Amino acid sequence: MPRLPRLEAPGKYFPLGGPVPPEDLVGRERYIQASVERLLDGQNLLVAGPRRIGKTSVMFEVLRRLRKKGANTAYVDVLGATSLRGLGERLADSLLQQQTGLARTMEHAKAVASGAKLTAKVRYEHIELAIELAREQNELKFFEAALELPQTLASRAKRRVVVTFDEFQAASRLHPRIFDIMRARLQPQRAVAYVFLGSEAGLLEALFTTKSEPFYRFAVAHDLADPTGHRFGIDPEDWHLYIRKKLGARGITMSEALVDDLLDRTGGHPQDTMQVSAELYYFMRDAGVRTVTTQLLALAYEQALRELERAFALIWADLGKQKYQQAVAKRVGRSEVLFQSTAELPRIEVLRALDAMRARGLVLRVGRGRYEFVEPMFADYVRRLDSAMMAP
Numbered sequence: 001m002p003r004l005p006r007l008e009a010p011g012k013y014f015p016l017g018g019p020v021p022p023e024d025l026v027g028r029e030r031y032i033q034a035s036v037e038r039l040l041d042g043q044n045l046l047v048a049g050p051r052r053i054g055k056t057s058v059m060f061e062v063l064r065r066l067r068k069k070g071a072n073t074a075y076v077d078v079l080g081a082t083s084l085r086g087l088g089e090r091l092a093d094s095l096l097q098q099q100t101g102l103a104r105t106m107e108h109a110k111a112v113a114s115g116a117k118l119t120a121k122v123r124y125e126h127i128e129l130a131i132e133l134a135r136e137q138n139e140l141k142f143f144e145a146a147l148e149l150p151q152t153l154a155s156r157a158k159r160r161v162v163v164t165f166d167e168f169q170a171a172s173r174l175h176p177r178i179f180d181i182m183r184a185r186l187q188p189q190r191a192v193a194y195v196f197l198g199s200e201a202g203l204l205e206a207l208f209t210t211k212s213e214p215f216y217r218f219a220v221a222h223d224l225a226d227p228t229g230h231r232f233g234i235d236p237e238d239w240h241l242y243i244r245k246k247l248g249a250r251g252i253t254m255s256e257a258l259v260d261d262l263l264d265r266t267g268g269h270p271q272d273t274m275q276v277s278a279e280l281y282y283f284m285r286d287a288g289v290r291t292v293t294t295q296l297l298a299l300a301y302e303q304a305l306r307e308l309e310r311a312f313a314l315i316w317a318d319l320g321k322q323k324y325q326q327a328v329a330k331r332v333g334r335s336e337v338l339f340q341s342t343a344e345l346p347r348i349e350v351l352r353a354l355d356a357m358r359a360r361g362l363v364l365r366v367g368r369g370r371y372e373f374v375e376p377m378f379a380d381y382v383r384r385l386d387s388a389m390m391a392p
């Protein structure tokens with residue numbers, strides 16, 4: 001198939017990678033409303049699931065709506081912190097931003113604590129808590145004090161405070177006892193609700209459901225995927241409306257049958273669906289074509305698969321860390337007989353590998369002895385690994 005010239009990298013008109021703006025957030029309305037209500041009730045939530053399914057996007061929207069209702073919110077990406085102090089600073093900065101209007105309140109507070117004058121824009125009472133905190137030299141004490149900030153703020157401002165820790169499992173690398181330290185501080189905070197997001201579902205679930213673990217029962221799991229509904233929790237109808245409207249706004253028409261075809265190919269996986277849609281839009285635009293055809297969709301799919309290769313390669317490399325997982329993954333990808341015992345692949349290892357891949361949200365059981373990848377495009381990637389198709 002010929003490759004059409006590419007004039008502009010995709011990803012702007014159909015946003016890709018990272019949280020999407022509210023107007024591009026497809027589906028999830030009931031999930032968002034339920035989250036807002038639970039958090040206003042003071043319930044702590046756990047949202048565990050693989051990368052690229054929209055955890056961060058949906059939580060940004062939840063926090064936006066909570067602010068509209070008068071709550072104070074904070075969002076902390078734990079992966080971005082490299083020390084306890086750094087994590088504490090991120091929490092304080094995000095929490096105080098609504099009051100001070102500064103992106104980095106702590107830097108400002110540090111300067112004031114060491115003698116600098118307040119700038120005219122910032123009111124002392126808004127930065128007071130940060131200045132107190134900035135005076136703390138001991139890293140652990142600083143971190144603990146930062147963890148108290150949400151509750152202090154809540155009682156002073158008489159507001160509900162909601163704090164989100166994204167990629168929460170990554171906190172483990174900052175301190176050997178970080179989860180004990182955090183639980184002890186967060187537990188008594190009555191006016192604060194916490195959301196824990198993370199892509200290492202196995203680790204997170206263990207942390208929150210094992211009796212001996214510090215976060216045992218601290219939050220209620222609120223999965224994006226609805227076990228009785230759609231695989232990724234987004235109604236295909238919502239994708240139909242969004243894709244056709246978004247293309248339509250640029251004068252491009254796509255038949256319902258072709259949108260169905262697109263959704264079949266992506267399985268409705270959020271980022272994969274956006275990726276194919278983006279490729280399609282830019283192909284159409286660059287070629288000056290106004291009606292989507294089967295051929296153009298196929299071309300967009302191939303390009304999207306190439307763009308996703310790096311993300312898929314990471315998953316594949318991760319599977320390589322356990323001895324039998326890649327071999328079992330290939331069987332799953334090709335829909336081969338799974339449990340056939342061979343010298344290289346004993347049955348017990350097949351079971352173990354399947355369990356591990358299920359716990360990570362990669363693989364789904366679809367019947368007796370039948371499994372498939374949650375993400376059809378990843379399955380396609382795996383099938384093509386042995387052929388030359390994925391070679392650059």
Ligand SMILES: Nc1ncnc2c1ncn2[C@@H]1O[C@H](COP(=O)(O)OP(=O)(O)O)[C@@H](O)[C@H]1O
Binds near residue numbers: 026
């Ligand atoms: N509800 C959604 N509507 C539209 N696109 C989405 C949605 N959820 C995820 N995406 C797509 O997936 C990408 C990754 O989303 P993100 O929120 O960063 O996922 P996660 O936090 O689970 O890794 C987004 O940039 C967007 O392209």
Ligand SMILES: [Mg+2]
Binds near residue numbers: 055056057166
């Ligand atoms: Mg995320």
